[in-house]
Amino acid sequence: xxxxxxxxxxxxxxxxxxxxxxxxxxxxxxxxxxxxxxxxxxxxxxxxxxxxxxxxxxxxxxxxxxxxxxxxxxxxxxxxxxxxxxxxxxxxxxxxxxxxxxxxxxxxxxxxxxxxxxxxxxxxxxxxxxxxxxxxxxxxxxxxxxxxxxxxxxxxxxxxxxxxxxxxxxxxxxxxxxxxxxxxxxxxxxxxxxxxxxxxxxxxxxxxxxxxxxxxxxxxxxxxxxxxxxxxxxxxxxxxxxxxxxxxxxxxxxxxxxxxxxxxxxxxxxxxxxxxxxxxxxxxxxxxx
Amino acid sequence: xxxxxxxxxxxxxxxxxxxxxxxxxxxxxxxxxxxxxxxxxxxxxxxxxxxxxxxxxxxxxxxxxxxxxxxxxxxxxxxxxxxxxxxxxxxxxxxxxxxxxxxxxxxxxxxxxxxxxxxxxxxxxxxxxxxxxxxxxxxxxxxxxxxxxxxxxxxxxxxxxxxxxxxxxxxxxxxxxxxxxxxxxxxxxxxxxxxxxxxxxxxxxxxxxxxxxxxxxxxxxxxxxxxxxxxxxxxxxxxxxxxxxxxxxxxxxxxxxxxxxxxxxxxxxxxxxxxxxxxxxxxxxxxxxxxxxxxxxxxxxxxxxxxxxxxxxxxxxxxxxxxxxxxxxxxxxxxxxxxxxxxxxxxxxxxxxxxxxxxxxxxxxxxxxxxxxxxxxx
Numbered sequence: 001x002x003x004x005x006x007x008x009x010x011x012x013x014x015x016x017x018x019x020x021x022x023x024x025x026x027x028x029x030x031x032x033x034x035x036x037x038x039x040x041x042x043x044x045x046x047x048x049x050x051x052x053x054x055x056x057x058x059x060x061x062x063x064x065x066x067x068x069x070x071x072x073x074x075x076x077x078x079x080x081x082x083x084x085x086x087x088x089x090x091x092x093x094x095x096x097x098x099x100x101x102x103x104x105x106x107x108x109x110x111x112x113x114x115x116x117x118x119x120x121x122x123x124x125x126x127x128x129x130x131x132x133x134x135x136x137x138x139x140x141x142x143x144x145x146x147x148x149x150x151x152x153x154x155x156x157x158x159x160x161x162x163x164x165x166x167x168x169x170x171x172x173x174x175x176x177x178x179x180x181x182x183x184x185x186x187x188x189x190x191x192x193x194x195x196x197x198x199x200x201x202x203x204x205x206x207x208x209x210x211x212x213x214x215x216x217x218x219x220x221x222x223x224x225x226x227x228x229x230x231x232x233x234x235x236x237x238x239x240x241x242x243x244x245x246x247x248x249x250x251x252x253x254x255x256x257x258x259x260x261x262x263x264x265x266x267x268x269x270x271x272x273x274x275x276x277x278x279x280x281x282x283x284x285x286x287x288x289x
Numbered sequence: 290x291x292x293x294x295x296x297x298x299x300x301x302x303x304x305x306x307x308x309x310x311x312x313x314x315x316x317x318x319x320x321x322x323x324x325x326x327x328x329x330x331x332x333x334x335x336x337x338x339x340x341x342x343x344x345x346x347x348x349x350x351x352x353x354x355x356x357x358x359x360x361x362x363x364x365x366x367x368x369x370x371x372x373x374x375x376x377x378x379x380x381x382x383x384x385x386x387x388x389x390x391x392x393x394x395x396x397x398x399x400x401x402x403x404x405x406x407x408x409x410x411x412x413x414x415x416x417x418x419x420x421x422x423x424x425x426x427x428x429x430x431x432x433x434x435x436x437x438x439x440x441x442x443x444x445x446x447x448x449x450x451x452x453x454x455x456x457x458x459x460x461x462x463x464x465x466x467x468x469x470x471x472x473x474x475x476x477x478x479x480x481x482x483x484x485x486x487x488x489x490x491x492x493x494x495x496x497x498x499x500x501x502x503x504x505x506x507x508x509x510x511x512x513x514x515x516x517x518x519x520x521x522x523x524x525x526x527x528x529x530x531x532x533x534x535x536x537x538x539x540x541x542x543x544x545x546x547x548x549x550x551x552x553x554x555x556x557x558x559x560x561x562x563x564x565x566x567x568x569x570x571x572x573x574x575x576x577x578x579x580x581x582x583x584x585x586x587x588x589x590x591x592x593x594x595x596x597x598x599x600x601x602x603x604x605x606x607x608x609x610x611x612x613x614x615x616x617x618x619x620x621x622x623x624x625x626x627x628x629x630x631x632x633x634x635x636x637x638x639x640x641x642x643x644x645x646x647x648x649x650x651x652x653x654x655x656x657x658x659x660x661x662x663x664x665x666x667x
C-alpha cells in the first residue's frame with residue numbers, strides 16, 4: 001500500500017453532504033490537496049472551493065486525482081468504489097460501516113486486479129503528519145497528533161485517538177497513522193499497514209493497535225519477526241465474552257479463533273511488547289527510543 | 290442473522306437444489322398427522338444450534354405413532370440452552386453417500402470460498418482436522434461467479450459413484466443461492482446421494498450478513514434473532530450497540546475499539562464491566578438515551594465515561610449525557626476521561642454543569658470507578 005502525501009491530489013466522493021462538507025473543510029485546513037468532489041446531482045457546481053463532478057471518471061478526465069475518500073452511505077458504496085477503481089484511483093479510503101460483505105468482496109476483487117490500494121471499509125482514515133489526512137481523524141488536534149518518529153496503525157479509530165494522545169503526552173509523535181477498519185473483510189491488512197509504516201521515512205518504532213477476531217495480528221507477527229524496528233502492540237477485547245460481535249463486525253471470537261491469547265502469543269514470539277493497557281505506551285516507547 | 294433448518298431449506302429449494310419434503314409442526318399430534326402424509330419420516334428439533342443429533346434431537350419414525358412419541362420427547366427438550374418449541378417432520382431419504390458442501394466469506398482471500406468434502410455428516414472443524422486431504426476448496430471471484438466447469442474441477446478425481454455431474458450442478462446452485470441471499474455462510478451437511486442416484490440436501494445452515502438485511506426484506510423475517518436481554522433490545526431499537534454483562538462497573542464510551550478497551554482496563558484494575566455500550570459513529574448524538582440505558586441495569590455501582598472524539602464529537606456526546614444526568618440525578622459515582630474532537634468544550638461543560646474535572650487519563654478513570662464499585666474509593 002501507499003501512504004498518501006501532501007502532493008497527491010485527493011477527490012472527495014460525497015463531498016456535498018453534511019459530514020462530507022465538515023471533514024473536507026478540516027482536511028483542507030490541514031493541508032490535504034483536495035482537487036475535486038463527486039455528487040452526480042450537483043455536477044458542474046463548486047463546493048468547498050473545488051469543482052464537483054458527476055463521477056470519479058469525470059474527475060480523472062478533467063484534473064486527475066491520486067486518492068479518493070468516500071463519504072457515501074452503505075448501499076451506495078459498491079457503485080462509488082467501482083467508479084473510483086475504473087477511473088484509475090491509486091488509493092481509496094472507505095469510511096462507511098455496514099456495507100454488505102458481498103459488495104465489499106466485489107469491489108475488493110476489482111481493486112486487486114487494478115492494483116488499487118484500498119483502505120477500509122469502516123475506517124476513520126489516515127494521517128500523514130504535517131502533510132495531509134483523509135477521513136475523520138482529529139489530525140489538527142496537537143495533543144493527539146504531533147510530528148515524530150512513531151508509525152501507528154489501528155483497526156479502531158476511537159482507540160487510535162486515545163493511543164495517539166498517550167504517545168504525544170509522553171513526549172513522542174507520529175510519522176503517519178493508518179486506520180485499516182473494523183470489518184472482517186478489509187483491503188489493507190494489519191500486515192500491509194505495518195509494512196508500509198516500516199519503510200516510511202522517519203519511522204523508528206511502530207505502535208500496532210489490534211482487536212480480537214480474525215487472524216490479522218498473527219499474520220502481521222510473521223513480518224514483525226524479521227523487522228529491525230521495535231514494535232509495541234495493544235490488543236483490545238481481552239475482557240470480551242466469546243461469540244458476541246463487540247461493535248465491530250470483525251471483532252468476534254468464534255471457538256478458539258481470534259482470541260486475545262492467540263494474538264498475544266504470536267506477537268510476543270515475534271518480539272513485540274504487548275501492553276496491558278494503552279496508558280503504558282509512553283513507558284514502552286521510552287525503553288526503545 | 291442465523292436461519293434454522295426449516296427456514297434455510299426453502300432458500301436451497303428456490304435455487305433448484307433438491308430437498309426432502311417436510312412439514313414444520315409445534316405439537317405431537319401435528320407430527321403424527323404429518324407422518325401419515327409423508328410416510329417414513331425423521332423428526333428433527335428446530336433450534337439455532339448444531340449438534341442436534343448428538344443431543345437426541347433427531348429421531349427416525351417408521352409410523353405416525355412413532356412420530357408422535359418422538360415429537361413428545363423432543364418438544365420441550367433443552368439443546369445448548371435452547372428449549373425446543375418446534376420440530377420438522379421430514380420424509381426419510383435412502384442415503385447411499387454423505388458429502389459436505391458450503392460457500393462462505395473468506396477474510397483471507399477477501400472473497401467467497403466454495404468447499405466440498407466426501408466426508409459428510411462430521412462438522413467442518415473435524416473434517417479440516419482429521420481428513421484435510423479430502424476437503425477441497427475453491428476461491429471464487431464474486432464478479433464472475435462459480436461456473437459449472439469450476440465446480441467440475443473442484444470435485445475432479447474424487448470417488449463420487451457417478452454423481453459427479455449432479456454434485457457439480459448442486460454446487461453451482463449453492464453458490465447462486467449464496468449470492469442471491471447475501472449469505473455469509475451457506476452450508477449443506479450432509480449433502481446426500483440417494484440409492485437411486487439423486488443429490489439431495491438433508492440439512493442446511495444459513496447465516497445472513499447483518500449488513501445485507503436491509504436489502505433482503507423478503508427472507509429476513511424468517512431468521513432467528515439473537516437471544517437478547519430487555520436492555521439489549523432497547524439498545525437495538527435506539528440504534529445504540531449495547532451488550533449486557535454480569536459486572537457492576539457501567540461503561541459508556543464511543544467507538545467499538547475504545548469501548549472494548551475500557552472494559553479491558555476495568556478488568557485490568559480488578560473490576561467487572563456491567564456492559565458494552567458505545568455511541569461512536571452516527572450514534573454520537575444519543576448520549577441521553579445511552580446514559581439512561583447503562584444506568585437502568587440493576588446492580589450498577591459506578592460509571593466510567595470514556596470519550597475520545599474523532600468523527601464523534603466529545604461536546605455533542607457530553608451535552609446528551611449531561612441532559613440525562615440533570616433529568617435523572619443519579620446517586621452514582623462517575624469518572625470521566627475526555628480527549629479528541631470537541632474535548633475542550635466538553636471539559637468546560639463538565640466543569641460548569643457538574644463542577645467536575647475529568648480524570649488525567651483513562652486508566653485513572655477506570656481504576657477510580659473500580660474502587661468506587663468496591664466501596665473503597667481512593
